[in-house]
Amino acid sequence: MSQVCVATYRSYDDRADFHKKALSIAVGLTVGSWTDLPEAQKAEMEKHLGKVLSVDVYEPANHAPGERYADIRIAYPDINFSRDLPALLVTVFGKLSMDGRIKLLDLDVSESFVSAFPGPKFGLEGVRGLLGVHDRPLLMSIFKSVVGHDLTNLQEQFYKQALGGVDLIKDDEILFENPLTPLEKRVEACMEAARKAEVETGQKLLYAVNLTGPTSQLAVNARKAIDAGANALLFNALAYGYDVLHELSSDPTINVPIAAHPALAGAIYPSPQYGISASLLLGKLMRLAGADLVLFPSPYGSVVMPKEENLAVKDALLSPLHGLRASFPVPSAGIHPGLVPLILKDFGSDVVVNAGGGIHGHSMGTAAGGQAFRQAISATLNGTPLQEAAYAPGNEALQAAIQSWGIKDA
Ligand code: 1AE
Numbered sequence: 001m002s003q004v005c006v007a008t009y010r011s012y013d014d015r016a017d018f019h020k021k022a023l024s025i026a027v028g029l030t031v032g033s034w035t036d037l038p039e040a041q042k043a044e045m046e047k048h049l050g051k052v053l054s055v056d057v058y059e060p061a062n063h064a065p066g067e068r069y070a071d072i073r074i075a076y077p078d079i080n081f082s083r084d085l086p087a088l089l090v091t092v093f094g095k096l097s098m099d100g101r102i103k104l105l106d107l108d109v110s111e112s113f114v115s116a117f118p119g120p121k122f123g124l125e126g127v128r129g130l131l132g133v134h135d136r137p138l139l140m141s142i143f144k145s146v147v148g149h150d151l152t153n154l155q156e157q158f159y160k161q162a163l164g165g166v167d168l169i170k171d172d173e174i175l176f177e178n179p180l181t182p183l184e185k186r187v188e189a190c191m192e193a194a195r196k197a198e199v200e201t202g203q204k205l206l207y208a209v210n211l212t213g214p215t216s217q218l219a220v221n222a223r224k225a226i227d228a229g230a231n232a233l234l235f236n237a238l239a240y241g242y243d244v245l246h247e248l249s250s251d252p253t254i255n256v257p258i259a260a261h262p263a264l265a266g267a268i269y270p271s272p273q274y275g276i277s278a279s280l281l282l283g284k285l286m287r288l289a290g291a292d293l294v295l296f297p298s299p300y301g302s303v304v305m306p307k308e309e310n311l312a313v314k315d316a317l318l319s320p321l322h323g324l325r326a327s328f329p330v331p332s333a334g335i336h337p338g339l340v341p342l343i344l345k346d347f348g349s350d351v352v353v354n355a356g357g358g359i360h361g362h363s364m365g366t367a368a369g370g371q372a373f374r375q376a377i378s379a380t381l382n383g384t385p386l387q388e389a390a391y392a393p394g395n396e397a398l399q400a401a402i403q404s405w406g407i408k409d410a
Contacts, residue, residue, distance in 0.1 A: 003110040004075040006053060007092040011070050012101035012273050018055050018070035026050035026074045029091060051075045071105070083116035085242040085289060093276070101273040106280055109288070114322040118250050120292040122257040123325025124318070124350055127292055130231070130257070131167050131204050136381060137349050139373050140168040140330065142356030143175065150180045155189040157366070162197030162205055164359065164370015168293075168352065169194075170234050171210035173261045183209065183221060184228040191229040208232040208259045208293075215244055222254045232257045235291075238264040238281075242289040249290025259330070260291035269309075278309045283316025286327060293328040293352060300342050300408055302334025307346070314347055330354045337398060338407035340376035341386060353377065363400050372401035 011021060027034045030050035037045065053073040060067070074092075081087035093104045120126070128134050141161040146154060161169050169190070177183060187209050194205045209225050211218060211233045218240075222233060237245045237260040248254055262282055269278040282296045294317055299307040310331065317327040329351050331343060336358035343353055353373060362369030375398035379389030386407045390399040 002047065003078040003112045004051075005078060005081075005088060005092065005110055005113060006073055006075050006108040007104060008106040008108075009072045009074070009096075010103045010105055010272070011072055012066065012068065013070075014065055014068050018057050018072065019052070022052040022055045022070075022072040022074065025072070025096060026052050029074075029094075029096060030076065030080055048077055048080055050077070078110055078113055083113060085246060085285065088113070089242075097275075103271070103273060103275055103277065104280065105277045107284065109284075109322075111322045114288065114324065117246065117288050117324070118290065119287060119321075119324030120257075120290050120327050121249055121255070121325075122292045124292075124328045126325065127206070127257050127328055130206065133167060135349075137344060137347075137377055138167040138328070138352045139165065139370065139377065140170060140352045140354040141166040141359045141370060142170050142332075142354065143172045144356045144360045146172050146175050146181070147178075148180070151185055151189045154181050154186060155193045157360075158190045158207070159193040159197055160366035161359065161370060162194055162203075163200060163367040165201055165203060165374045166205070166359075166370045167203070168206045168208060168232065168259075170208040170232075170259060170354075172356070173210060173234065173236055173263050175210050176212045184224055187225050187228040187230045191231075206232040206257065208234040208257075210234045210236075211248075212236070215240060218244065218248060219251055219254065222248060222251075226254065226256055230256060232259060234259050234261055236261050236263045237286060237289065237291065238262065238268070242285055245286070245289040245291060249292075257292035258290065259293040259295065260286050260289075262294070262296050265296070266303075277312070278305060279312035279316040283313040284321070287317055287321060287324060291327050292325075293330050295330040295332045295354065297333050298331030298335065298339075298343065299346070300335070300339045301332070303332075311346060314351075318350065326350075328352050334358070336405040337372045337376035337401040338386060338405050340373065341380045342408050344377070344380045349381070358401075358405070361404070362397070363404055364397060368397040368400065372397040376401070 031045045031048050055072050057070040081091045190207050209230045213221050268275045269281050286294045297303040297305040299310045314329045317329050332354040335355040359369030360366050375395045390402045
């Protein structure tokens with residue numbers, strides 16, 4: 001069989017003949033019409049024709065209206081679309097995404113399609129390599145309250161975060177180009193603070209500066225940031241589109257890891273009946289487009305994604321994908337030290353624990369916020385319950401964090 005991309009959909013309908021519907025999708029999104037074609041033309045068009053691979057109907061007895069659905073798998077010949085994500089997505093879910101209650105659950109892309117995508121330039125192992133940390137989950141801190149503040153304030157905030165022992169610091173995704181903290185000046189100020197903190201902590205640190213601006217200026221801005229000393233980038237990938245991320249990640253002059261922020265994802269994945277599944281949106285497609293780290297909501301924090309979906313995102317970032325490097329999973333939003341055992345239980349060691357409020361909101365200050373997380377990570381890796389670790393000498397930061405936010409049982 002020639003190379004194909006297999007799309008899996010969930011289609012909801014109370015009465016539809018799902019087999020007929022699947023066929024109309026397979027034909028409609030490829031050759032347009034089939035039965036009306038003369039035989040000679042059919043032979044010609046065969047290689048372009050979508051094929052229905054399976055239709056599994058779920059129709060429990062006495063199901064309530066709105067609950068009947070089918071999972072439909074359709075193979076689309078690679079020959080129909082160019083080797084880029086816009087072409088693939090428009091083929092498999094362009095017009096169809098607006099046609100009733102249907103959700104795109106997954107895409108199995110062919111090896112030949114993936115060969116056009118270098119994927120993450122660094123990936124999970126590359127990021128670990130840059131930091132020299134291979135034996136524990138990483139810790140990321142998020143700038144908070146940065147809009148309207150100046151460089152001095154930002155540098156101070158960066159230094160405090162760095163002193164807490166974090167491995168990465170990311171800009172807040174809502175910090176754009178502005179006169180108070182312009183890109184290059186921001187990078188210089190923060191990297192100076194990183195060097196100062198490294199003297200004290202002995203720890204390397206990546207600063208993911210928010211890459212913003214019009215699409216035409218992104219690569220230029222990325223190079224400016226790198227020339228000013230940036231060693232990572234944050235990118236609001238969905239606001240721009242996957243192809244923009246792909247352009248940046250495959251540019252050889254942009255030789256730093258890119259962290260993809262999930263801003264806008266909530267407009268696309270949460271409905272069971274519409275949109276694109278979280279594992280595809282924030283997992284496979286982000287990885288194909290070259291994100292080295294991907295942020296997404298967790299099942300435990302302030303912005304909640306159901307656990308099954310969450311673990312599917314993790315799998316899509318880590319499982320074998322035609323030789324592409326794995327992207328680092330970064331479950332985020334409302335994370336505090338009392339959640340660390342749960343995060344490590346579900347994600348293992350290959351995870352970035354990421355917090356903003358859970359670091360800056362620490363009752364002993366920002367640096368203690370980072371230290372509390374590092375103490376929670378060490379204790380969990382050693383198999384010590386946080387209730388016990390919090391009272392160990394030297395773990396006062398963890399104790400204070402737990403007094404503020406408690407512990408969620410693993
Ligand atoms: C899902 C993205 C989370 C994020 O970007 C962010 O800023 C979280 O902040 P906190 O940890 O909830 O304060």
